[in-house]
Amino acid sequence: xxxxxxxEPQPQSAQGSDDVVLEARNLTKTxxxxxxxxxxxxxxxxxxxxxxxEIFGLLGPNGSGKTTTIKLLLGLLFPSSGRAxxxxxxATEVDKNERLGYLPEESYLYKFLNAEETLDFYGRxxxxxxxxxxxxxxxLIDLVGLEWAKRRxxxxxxxxxxxxxxxxxxxxxxxxxxxxxxxxTGLDPIGTREMKDLILRLRDEGKTVxxxxxxxxxxxxxxxxxxxxxxGELKELGRVDSLLKVQDVTQIHASGLSExxxxxxxxxxxxxxxxxxxxxxxxxxxxxLFLKIVRESEERPxxxxxxxxx
Amino acid sequence: xxxxxxxxxxxxxxILNLKGFLAILVVLTVGGMFLGFLRSAxxxxxxxxxxxxxxxVFTAGYELGSFSLRRMLAMxxxxxxxxxxxxVFVVLIVFVAILMFARWFLDAGSDNPTRLFISFVxxxxxxxxxxxxxxxxSFSLPTDIKNRTIYTIVTKPVRAWEIILGRxxxxxxxxxxxxxxxxxxxxxxxxxGVVHSHEVAEELEEVLDDDGELIGxxxxxxxxxxxxxxxTLNLEGVGQTNxxxxxxxxxxxxxxxxxxxxxxxxPVGMLLARVPRYGKLRFLDRTGVPGEPIxxxxxxxxxxxxxGGTLAGAIWEFDGITREEYPDGLPLEMAIRVFRTYxxxxxxxxxxxxxxxxxxxxxxxESAPIYFEAVEFSPQRRLIPTTFEPLESDxxxxxxxxxxxxxxxxxxxxxxxxxxxxxxxxxxxxADMYLRAGDNSFLANFSKGYVGIWLQMVLVTCFGVVFxxxxxxxVAMIATLxxxxxxxxxxxILELAHSVFSGDxxxxxxxxxxxxxxxxxxxxxxxxxxxxxxxxxxxxxQGIMAIMWCAAKLIPxxxxxxxxxxxxxxxxxxxxxxxxxxxxxxxYLLVITCIGYFxxxxxxxxA
Numbered sequence: 001x002x003x004x005x006x007x008e009p010q011p012q013s014a015q016g017s018d019d020v021v022l023e024a025r026n027l028t029k030t031x032x033x034x035x036x037x038x039x040x041x042x043x044x045x046x047x048x049x050x051x052x053x054e055i056f057g058l059l060g061p062n063g064s065g066k067t068t069t070i071k072l073l074l075g076l077l078f079p080s081s082g083r084a085x086x087x088x089x090x091a092t093e094v095d096k097n098e099r100l101g102y103l104p105e106e107s108y109l110y111k112f113l114n115a116e117e118t119l120d121f122y123g124r125x126x127x128x129x130x131x132x133x134x135x136x137x138x139x140l141i142d143l144v145g146l147e148w149a150k151r152r153x154x155x156x157x158x159x160x161x162x163x164x165x166x167x168x169x170x171x172x173x174x175x176x177x178x179x180x181x182x183x184x185t186g187l188d189p190i191g192t193r194e195m196k197d198l199i200l201r202l203r204d205e206g207k208t209v210x211x212x213x214x215x216x217x218x219x220x221x222x223x224x225x226x227x228x229x230x231x232g233e234l235k236e237l238g239r240v241d242s243l244l245k246v247q248d249v250t251q252i253h254a255s256g257l258s259e260x261x262x263x264x265x266x267x268x269x270x271x272x273x274x275x276x277x278x279x280x281x282x283x284x285x286x287x288x289l290f291l292k293i294v295r296e297s298e299e300r301p302x303x304x305x306x307x308x309x310x
Numbered sequence: 311x312x313x314x315x316x317x318x319x320x321x322x323x324x325i326l327n328l329k330g331f332l333a334i335l336v337v338l339t340v341g342g343m344f345l346g347f348l349r350s351a352x353x354x355x356x357x358x359x360x361x362x363x364x365x366x367v368f369t370a371g372y373e374l375g376s377f378s379l380r381r382m383l384a385m386x387x388x389x390x391x392x393x394x395x396x397x398v399f400v401v402l403i404v405f406v407a408i409l410m411f412a413r414w415f416l417d418a419g420s421d422n423p424t425r426l427f428i429s430f431v432x433x434x435x436x437x438x439x440x441x442x443x444x445x446x447x448s449f450s451l452p453t454d455i456k457n458r459t460i461y462t463i464v465t466k467p468v469r470a471w472e473i474i475l476g477r478x479x480x481x482x483x484x485x486x487x488x489x490x491x492x493x494x495x496x497x498x499x500x501x502x503g504v505v506h507s508h509e510v511a512e513e514l515e516e517v518l519d520d521d522g523e524l525i526g527x528x529x530x531x532x533x534x535x536x537x538x539x540x541x542t543l544n545l546e547g548v549g550q551t552n553x554x555x556x557x558x559x560x561x562x563x564x565x566x567x568x569x570x571x572x573x574x575x576x577p578v579g580m581l582l583a584r585v586p587r588y589g590k591l592r593f594l595d596r597t598g599v600p601g602e603p604i605x606x607x608x609x610x611x612x613x614x615x616x617x618g619g620t621l622a623g624a625i626w627e628f629d630g631i632t633r634e635e636y637p638d639g640l641p642l643e644m645a646i647r648v649f650r651t652y653x654x655x656x657x658x659x660x661x662x663x664x665x666x667x668x669x670x671x672x673x674x675x676e677s678a679p680i681y682f683e684a685v686e687f688s689p690q691r692r693l694i695p696t697t698f699e700p701l702e703s704d705x706x707x708x709x710x711x712x713x714x715x716x717x718x719x720x721x722x723x724x725x726x727x728x729x730x731x732x733x734x735x736x737x738x739x740x741a742d743m744y745l746r747a748g749d750n751s752f753l754a755n756f757s758k759g760y761v762g763i764w765l766q767m768v769l770v771t772c773f774g775v776v777f778x779x780x781x782x783x784x785v786a787m788i789a790t791l792x793x794x795x796x797x798x799x800x801x802x803i804l805e806l807a808h809s810v811f812s813g814d815x816x817x818x819x820x821x822x823x824x825x826x827x828x829x830x831x832x833x834x835x836x837x838x839x840x841x842x843x844x845x846x847x848x849x850x851x852q853g854i855m856a857i858m859w860c861a862a863k864l865i866p867x868x869x870x871x872x873x874x875x876x877x878x879x880x881x882x883x884x885x886x887x888x889x890x891x892x893x894x895x896x897x898y899l900l901v902i903t904c905i906g907y908f909x910x911x912x913x914x915x916x917a
Contacts, residue, residue, distance in 0.1 A: 031917070036352070074465050076916035080353070094373060097467040108458040110388065112395040124384035125466035169462060 021177050021208045022050035022073055026082035029068050029232075042068040044232045045082065050210055050225075052176075055203050057223035057240075058212035059286075061294060064229040066212040067105060070179055073210075074102060086177070098126070101175035105182050107166030111155035115146055115165050118154065119172055126173045140168040143198075159186035167195070178202060180211040184218050196222050220244075220286040228290065230297045236289075244289060311879035313588075313741035314612055317887045324893075331897070334864065338901070342908060343367070349912075370907060373469040381468050385476020386483060393446050393484040401442050405492050408434055409499050418503065419536015422556055424580050427503045428756075428878040431496040436763045436872070439489055440794060443767045446481045447774025448790050452783035455915065464915055474906035477775045478768070478899070485767045493760045497753070504581070506535040508551075508559060508574045517542065527563060531574055556580065556880075582880035583755035586643070586744035589626035589725070596620035606649045606735055613737040615649055618660065618729030624738045627669055628745060629722045633714040640666075640694035640713070641746045646684040646727070647737035654734070659683035661730040666694055670719040676726075677711055684729075684736065691746070694725075750882045758888060759877035765895045766871045770794060772899055776906035780913055796861055797868035807859040810851050821851025866898055 029043040043065040050056045058066045071077040072084045075092040084091035087099065109118055116137055123133035141150050144164035154162060163186050170178060183199070184192045199209055199222050213219050219226060220240060228236040236243065318326060343363055350359035412430060420426050454460040463473065508531035517526045528542040531551065539551030539559060547563030551574070560575035593614055595601030598621030603614025616622035631640070648660045663679035677698040682690070698711040717723055725743070729736040773793045778786035796803065809817035818835035819825050824847055827839065841847075871891055876883045 071916045076461060076464065077914050093369070094467055094469055097465055100465065102462070102465040104458065104461050106458075108461050110392070110459055112391065121384055121388060122462070122466060124387075125381050125463070125468045127378045127380050127467070173466075 019052040020049050021052050021087060022210060023085040024048040024069065024082070027072060027079055027084055028081045029072060029077060030080045041232050043072070046234055048227060050208060052208050053203065053206055054224040055199060055209040055211065055222050057219040057226040058210065058229060059214065059219055059226055059290065060229035061214065065232040066229055067181060070181055070212060074179065098173065099176045101170035101173065101178040103166050103170040103180045103183060107162045109154050109162065109166060109169065112153060114153050115141060115150040118165060119168055122169045122172045136172060140171060144168045160188060160191050163187055175207070177208045180209065182213055183211055184213065184215055192218065216286045216290055228293050230294055235293045235297055244286060311741065311875055311881055312612060317884055320886050320889050323890050346912065366908070366912065374471060377469060377471055382472040382476045382479065385468065385472055386480035389450060389477050389480025390484050392450065393481060398442060398446065398484060398488065401438055401488060402491055405434070405438055406495065409495060413503070416503065417536065423535065424504050424556065424880065425878040427500045429874050431499055432759060432763070432874040432877065435492045435496060436766065439485060439763055439767045440770050442488065443481065443485055443770040444774055444787060444790050444794065447771040448778045448786035449783045450477060451775065451778040452786060460915055470907045470910040471903065474775060474779065474903050474910060478771055478903065481771045482768050485771065486764065489760060489764055489767065493757065497756060505577060507576060508532050508534050508539065510572045510574065511538065514563065514572065581752040583750040583752045583882040584880055585747045585750055585882045587628065587747045588741060588744050589628040591738065591740040592625050594621060594623045594625065596622040606737070613647055613739045615735045615737040616729065618734040618736065619732030623726050623728040626725045626743050627722060631718050631721050631723050638693065639696045642692045642694055642743065643689040643746045644692070644743040645686065645689045646742060647686055648684050649735035649737055651733045651735070659685055660734045662736060663728050663730050665726040666713070666717050667724040667726055668717045668719050669722045669724045673719065675711065675716050677717065681730070755882050756877055758883045759873040762871050762873035762891060765891050766868055768895055769866050769898055772902040776902050776909065779906050779910040793865045794868065797865045800862045800865065800867040800869065803858050803862040807855040810855040821855050823847050823851050823854065866894060
């Protein structure tokens with residue numbers, strides 16, 4: 001095994017799909033009981049592509065299949081049908097993990113280890129040399145701001161601290177693709193802001209981020225594209241800015257105009273002139289969109305939502 | 311000591327078992343692939359299933375190729391750390407507590423205190439270690455899966471091989487540390503328990519010869535550790551005590567400034583590791599021709615009995631005898647059982663004779679009989695001298711016989727043992743007589759005995775880890791416990807299975823279902839059950855025993871790993887036995903790791 005932390009991107013046969021990092025094709029997951037009877041249809045024929053360098057958000061109410069999707073993409077679950085592909089390879093292949101970082105819903109870490117031991121342990125799972133590990137562990141502890149608590153056992157950590165160390169372990173291998181399951185839960189407002197900044201910074205470094213959350217404000221702030229899931233079905237998929245744009249409405253902001261001038265504006269606008277301070281479409285908040293989709297889905301189950309697409 | 315099965319040489323053993331091993335391997339491989347195919351075929355159809363099986367096998371090979379020692383050791387370190395955090399050292403406290411109270415119950419005055427002490431500590435260690443291994447190994451992975459800490463492990467590039475093997479290595483490491491500490495405690499306990507000293511009990515008594523000349527002294531020691539010795543000293547004031555509880559002491563009398571001091575040394579022969587060299591045993595019947603021994607009614611047919619005062623005898627043939635190896639003669643040790651048909655003089659042993667013979671019938675040369683009194687239960691030493699006086703009745707031209715020139719033929723020699731008293735019987739087994747080639751270090755042998763326990767611990771850990779990779783903690787523990795119980799009774803199960811299949815009733819009482827009918831009805835074991843459903847019951851029993859037979863064949867025979875009787879009886883553990891135990895463990899480790907790999911790999915971790 002090579003000592004390198006980051007595996008080189010592998011050459012792919014199909015040049016066109018080069019920048020597709022994550023792909024779900026007709027991905028379906030049905031939970032069955034012991035006798036093979038269907039219990040829950042957790043995910044239904046999901047088609048999804050996440051491209052290199054974007055921040056992709058999976059949205060949905062509780063039990064909508066977000067975490068199932070992530071687990072399928074990680075190979076923690078096997079699809080009932082369809083395929084989950086990571087870096088163009090099957091998600092159950094272990095090799096993909098070399099270039100991947102995962103922060104689970106709750107930080108499932110060994111409580112009897114301290115921060116340094118935890119990161120060192122995960123570093124060893126990447127076959128890093130002792131020197132690399134020392135350096136990397138130091139960097140990451142600095143990054144998540146746990147220098148003061150690095151010798152304490154994780155069982156003494158608060159939720160937010162556990163979250164931070166969880167993030168650090170997800171970044172130990174300097175991954176190309178980072179999957180974050182509810183990254184901001186348990187963090188205080190400052191921690192949340194830091195987490196969001198970090199996600200954006202990772203994107204700027206050319207990394208791909210897949211996050212799932214039901215904290216809509218967070219998603220709206222950082223995601224480039226989102227998919228909205230409801231009861232295991234994909235309801236909406238597209239760029240955040242275009243999804244939230246209200247197409248047939250224009251909004252104008254202006255200041256310092258007299259009454260006449262304001263009256264005149266209408267003419268000016270009618271003749272496409274004037275000094276506009278801002279002009280554009282008003283946006284919904286993501287919350288409005290989300291609630292609308294959920295309402296529509298409840299009214300007409302099984303249909304793709306009719307909100308405008310990318 | 312009892313040696314029911316001869317230990318084959320390593321090479322013979324490999325040849326003997328290779329076919330069975332390969333057969334099991336093929337069955338496991340094919341069976342495993344078929345089960346995988348079946349499972350996959352149900353959900354995805356046969357075509358896809360075939361592809362899935364092929365891919366799994368291919369992936370396994372690939373992942374084995376990219377095995378990393380560092381990752382495996384990281385997993386092992388985690389398992390070690392986790393076990394330590396679970397306070398495994400409590401076992402040590404329990405162990406020390408057992409040792410502290412054991413002294414109240416272990417009788418130092420028993421016939422063989424060494425055997426008692428050693429078998430006690432080793433058995434206690436064995437059971438504690440197996441219990442520990444059972445709990446540690448079967449709880450760990452399920453806890454990881456339940457706490458979902460496994461999510462952060464399997465999303466790293468760690469292979470299932472490394473997870474399984476890492477667990478096994480980690481638990482083995484912690485077990486090794488604990489076992490080593492227990493071994494040291496045990497050794498101290500045994501040595502402290504059996505090593506003792508005596509004082510001289512009373513004034514020495516002068517021994518005079520017929521002319522009233524002083525030829526030495528005799529005396530008795532004090533009663534210590536439940537026994538006392540008597541001793542005689544020669545004119546130089548040096549002598550040995552008699553043999554009590556298998557040991558003796560050196561005694562020395564010193565006169566200084568008119569004061570007499572007698573010193574009794576430390577015990578000799580208590581902590582031994584005798585290296586026996588066994589011969590081949592055959593019997594002569596009462597007319598002096600080769601035949602079978604007779605039964606005196608014991609159910610245990612380990613020893614063969616033959617009648618005294620007849621031509622019946624037991625012949626051991628030893629080979630590889632050279633003058634260079636035994637320049638002082640043959641150091642023979644024997645323990646011969648006696649079956650008395652009348653009481654006789656109960657204080658005195660039954661007389662026997664021992665004749666050394668040349669095995670070559672062309673040179674039918676034999677020594678004059680050496681007479682001895684049979685001593686049961688503890689081996690009796692007897693040095694076969696290098697020269698023998700000629701037999702008087704055999705004509706006058708006989709010369710003095712030389713042991714190696716006249717009685718050894720191509721390194722082979724025969725020793726014939728007869729019982730000399732009419733209507734009394736000697737009972738012997740092959741291991742009851744041997745040449746004591748030398749002694750090994752007791753400490754080394756004691757350590758080897760603990761290696762036997764260590765190997766059992768490794769096996770239990772393997773089973774625990776593998777079961778826990780698909781079962782929940784409690785179920786995995788019960789399954790592992792079942793392998794231990796089954797493993798200790800392998801021979802009985804195979805015997806019963808054979809009896810049930812062949813219908814020969816060699817094991818009375820029948821299979822499990824039949825026994826379940828006999829027990830509540832209080833029927834005796836041999837009475838035929840008159841019931842029309844009996845063929846059905848027998849068929850079910852055959853089915854159950856078929857499964858049990860398979861299980862017994864697959865599960866390690868733990869009783870074969872116990873070296874306790876060797877250490878306790880003071881015999882060196884033969885290298886072949888030891889090597890076979892190690893080989894079996896290694897094979898199980900490899901095969902079980904493979905099984906564990908496939909179980910973990912095909913398991914949906916997050917389901």
